[in-house]
Amino acid sequence: MIRILLAEDQSMVRQGLKMMIETAADLRVTGQAVNGKEALECCEKNVYDIVILDIRMPEMNGLEAARIIHSRWPNCKILILTTFNDEKYALEALRSGANGYMLKDAEPADLIRAIRSCLDGGLVLQDNVAAKVMPNLINQNEVKKLDPSITARELTIIELIGAGLSNKEIATQLNLSIGTVKNHITIVLDKLRLRDRTQIAIYAIRHHIV
Template identity: 40%
Template structure:
């Protein structure tokens, strides 16, 4: 039997934490291993517990969720960050993506949307609120004066970006496209450079947030 996905929940409202825990109570695939009331406590617990996913509210005392996400990206990059927030604005989504979050869900999301989002993040994919992502896409298009975001990507690089978003490794991308692992790695590096991001995770998040690709199911 697979080990449950280990979650760290950080929110300064006890009612929110209790509600989230109750929502997952009958989901054995998830285990909440720790709860924090602010960002600093979240960092301390992450150091001690090393969860698979840190679920952070944006607005918290001591250290907000965005700052906490940035520090986790630097200190424990293996931990995936999902922002669970009431802010349905492209400003906050863009800031979350830039901070290293791979998930952005609203607190009014349905139970199934939350569970699906956690599953996507755990599988190496991205979970972004669709409505807010669409608003961010419109903003980026306007910022680029009508140019489509990612228009500099070649057709092959669009394929590679889609496979990155699906959570495939360089070797798996090579097998999927029938190319050498080294060639796949070079394509991945070019995609990262053209999108102006720091790593493949950020490339996947940017690609999905900006509508360049849709998440694909990982092929076993």
């Protein structure tokens, strides 16, 4: 069973999302919160595989909660689910450690796929959000030369992460074990001094690898 914490301040929306998510037999909303502060309290008391956060919530918003959750519980995946199709919010979410950014008007099947992709190590951006975010990343003045210590295999993995593939999908495409892919990713993180797969994806985009 996949344990999900759902943080959404509107009760009707939260219950609707819970019903939508739990149409998948292995997904269970085992915790609910009305703001980021309550989400942190839930994480302190229970273990979750993924936290789904709205952005605008009272007391503590979803972006601030995402930063703290990512720092304290790095193995817990984070999906931002919001009404705001805004590249600034999406970029801040990714920098805060979110594994995905989806809009609340997404189809139920797309939301469930997004949850599974985040859990599998993928980077999830809804298409109309990605259309705004990608040019912003590419046009930033932070593009630098590729680190010369990166091997051809590592470069390929960076490219596939930037394209949004999960560890399982990368392993299948390169005919490697998932463990080997994870080892390569650990080495890349160390070489590039990055924090997580999301930062690798952003690195890939900024350096025109994808």
